[in-house]
Amino acid sequence: MCKLSPKDKEFIYERYYNVYQRTAGYRHSLFLNDIGFTMHLSPIDPKFHCHFNATLKIHRLFFTSAIPIEIIEILNHIDWRIIRLDIFYDFKTRVLDSLLFKHHKTLFDSGKLYENETFYVGNYNSKRRGHILAHYDRQIKEQKRDTGIVHQFPNRMETRFKFTLKEMPIHNIQHGVILKQMKRYLFISDIEQLNTDKWRRNRIRKLQYNFGLFSTYPEKEQKKIRELLKLEREPLEVMYAANAHELFNFMDYDKKAASSANGLVPPVDLLELETFEEFDYEEFNEKEGGTMDKQQQNLLTKIANILQDPLQTPLIDFEELCGTYSRKKVNALNDQLDILRDEKYINFSREEYGFRIELLPTAI
Incomplete structure (x- = not known):
């Protein structure tokens, strides 16, 4: 556009x-x-x-x-400018043997999961900016269209990115933004291959039909399942980085990567270019000459480190920032966030269950 x-x-x-x-x-x-x-x-x-x-x-x-x-x-x-970018991953496994796990509990999902033709994470009906995941069986779609096509890789997980006009110029695609988002997604292509016992695999499989069951599991079990899925998820960002230079080799800015197919130069390693290190306030303060007090320094460091977690979305729960909920604590936290916003370190809005926070370039 x-x-x-x-x-x-x-x-x-x-x-x-x-x-x-x-x-x-x-x-x-x-x-x-x-x-x-x-x-x-x-x-x-x-x-x-x-x-x-x-x-x-x-x-x-x-x-x-x-x-x-x-x-x-x-x-x-x-x-x-790119305002929507769909990237799909196809696997040989059955859809019924795989799982698209919600990477944050507040995300919208399409309900009865794998009883429907397509399972969505994110509001697929929304016209607003926001990224959506879709998981479906390609073979079922071909059968409905009566095409006669048989796919060797029928299991498709699709990422649908939405951007504003300013975010993604086609001449300078921000691969780091895409990679960082993909690191959040938890997709398991074959539940049976998970390195755990049959009892836990069955618990994970039940989430296909009702994700709400996850909240009924004991907290220790929820934590173990999250850690397991995070460890054994499909590395979507690695797959994207390995193929991005071929996808966009029709653009002048990517001529180097396009030439790599002929052995002229090696392709750009997008994963090496992109780093996801913890936020170090002391180093930041030394370079930028910040004037925050220690309390604001600690809060900014905590926010930055929370947002580095691949399971975390910009909506941060009250308890993650101020411990046990109380109106007094939340109001005090709101005042500190106001200061960080005035200093142009963050943008934030207060919502029912937490704060939606975005780090500005001055804080990165």
């Missing part, structure tokens, strides 16, 4: 002029179905023009097709 300038429009029309169709939402739509590429220009509804006037849809076929030079030029010349 982007907002085209007059020169951008001229650049596109010089390459594709008399080939557009008028669709329900756009005056000009270009469909290149043989390579999985769709471009929409000039929304009919004028209210959209203050935000954007062009959108692209790139399907998986695009990444394995020979791309026309005109499309490469359009992608590289114009400042496109």
Whole structure:
């Protein structure tokens, strides 16, 4: 998606002029179905023009097709922004032998889990920014479509990232943001291969049909299950890092990675570039010359360290920050967070069960 300038429009029309169709939402739509590429220009509804006037849809076929030079030029010349990015992982195992575990208890899920065709973590009906996970059997979908296709890897876990226009420019994809989010996700492709006893595997399998059972397990058992799943989860971020250079090799900024397929240069190791170290306030304070008192220093350190946990979302429970709940403690904590926000270390909002906190670049 982007907002085209007059020169951008001229650049596109010089390459594709008399080939557009008028669709329900756009005056000009270009469909290149043989390579999985769709471009929409000039929304009919004028209210959209203050935000954007062009959108692209790139399907998986695009990444394995020979791309026309005109499309490469359009992608590289114009400042496109990614607002949704779907990345899927396929496994040979059965869906009924695997589990997509909610990485935070407050997340929305789609209910009766594996009794439905698709299980979602995150609100898949929401139009708001937010990342969603989906888990489903590809073979069931093919049977419903009566395609006759048989998949060798029928078990699909899919990540659906949503971004704002400012977050993810296509010319400078923030792989670190994607990697950090993927490290949170807990997907087990084969429950039977978990390194635990049959009794615990059965408890984990029951979560397929009712995730609410997890809260009924003893606290020690909940902790052991979380630790086990965290240890034996599929390393989604490693898989992404190993293939990202091939996915985006049609962009100029990724020419080095694209050349690696011919043995010219090694691909960029995204995992080495991205670090997830604990927040060290003393080092930060020395470099930035901070003026916080010790109480605020300790609070900022605690927040940063909590957010490093792959199981943690930006919504932090009251008890994690101030111990046993009391109104007095929560109000005092709110005052300290106000100070950190005024100093531009964090953004936060207070919600029913905790604080939704975002670390700003000055605190990272």
